[in-house]
Amino acid sequence: MNERDRAVVTVDRLSKHYGDRSVLRDVSLRVHAGEVFGLLGPNGAGKTTTLETIVGLRRPTDGTVRVLGRDPSVDRRYVTERMAVQPQAATLFPTLTVAETLDLFASFYRDVRRPEEVLDELDLGEARRVRVKHLSGGQERRLLIAIALIGNPEIVVLDEPSAGLDPQARRNLWSIIRRQQERGTTILLSTHHMDEATQVCDRIAVLVDGSIAASGEPETLVREHAATATVTFEVPGRTTADELRSHDIPGEITVTAKGAVSLVGIVTDDPDAVLRRLTFSTGLRPRGFRVAHGSLEDLFIDLANRPTSAAEGDRAHSP
């Protein structure tokens, strides 16, 4: 079996209830060695509960979780030696400096990366002597990630790693995730930034209302679930949707008058056909074409807004 096909995290029909409240229902997923797997979902969808169950902080009500073949809530030492976690929020020792904090966590492992190297990679080199209580939110988040990377783990779990980071810091984080993947580390992360999922994840699972609504490679999911594109342009003078339909233009047409022009939007499965028709139609004189293809964000909004029963039906996509 190819190393990349080996499942290092296996979640099988995981359910989690708190009293009568169901937080996770029949969640199943596999994370393969060396891949970056993203868990997406709106707030309250159950991402953090799923991750906390995977890292052994919570026990499933039903179903099983295996990390490298072990139960993470039972084989704590085996799992914590091999899987590092960046929690969504944790206050460290507030009076220790960044370097002292990283040294403390490094002391838990026998084989560690050089703390200076990790701090530089996370752009914390200049803050190494700053006490944790004086760090900004973004710096503290990066320190939590540095802590997760210091022990050369096989698997890294990042719970919303880019929350609170500015755009540049987020891009740096993506580079770090890619470099870590090149080292052979498996990365499981949760996010609600679609661009992050598109940029860094090999596969994703969209969690909605405690269930997996869709999963797979981001491009495939977009193709399957958000295949429509929107063609926009303007036409001098006034026109109507009916007039445009008379040119055999396929799709759902909307027209808005703006000053001396009409703004036209066409939602279609086949933007190329729309462009061909518009190009060869006489009398329209359209200009300022823009084509916006379906994105992960469209998919996300679509899945998040579907009624629960629809999401149930889509669970056939569960990996």
Add this chain to the structure above:
Amino acid sequence: MSTTHAFPAQVRSFAAAHARDLVRDPRSIIALVASFLALIGLLWGVDALVATASGTPAGVLERGLPLVSSTGLMAIAFMLTTVPLVRHRSTGLLRALSTSPARRGAYLLGHLPIRVGLVVVEAAVVIVLAVWAAPIRPRSDLIAIAGTILLGGAMLLGFGYLLAARLSNPDTAMQLAYLLPMLALATSGALFPLAVLPEWVAGLFRLLPTTWIVGALEAVISQGPQPVPLAVVWSLMAAFALVSGLAAARLHRWDVG
């Protein structure tokens, strides 16, 4: 891939972290030292006033040393031990540690050294005061005072760790840190002699560990008879410290939920 570093190395790292944490945010220590010195100052002032009025030494400070000692030990055990541990749990630090290979025992053992250091400093201060109050005190009395304070400190620290093992709300811990010493002082004979209470109540109070400390120190300082042989009291204290410490390590919860 990493494997867990040796337990002693983890203890050393935690000891350094806990010591820095306490020393660099010295508000708790300053409050503890200030209240300890204020109590000594108050007793010394009353001593001086009574001596001036009556013309003879009153020995108020000397007789108040068990009160001073037990108050200081409880402040170290509850204010400087239980409260910070519970705060670490409530802020998510323990949860973050629980996802690493850090060992629970290493975290707790690393917490001890600076607190034991404070107990030793307190024992030294009390011995200095005891010698100052009665310069011709026999050396065996000083050893008895030191031993009682050190074992009493170990016992109360064990209890402090036990309290912190499950609590998740630092406000509750803080309230306990205020309430428990008051209860302990009221029931230990430090504020008034237990002999004034009905015999069955006094008998009940003598079973309390804080009463062991106060009773043993009172007997040594007043050079009177020990209510229970010192060796027995020390053995009880050592056993209590061991059992509560082990129970605390066993019950210590990383997480809040």
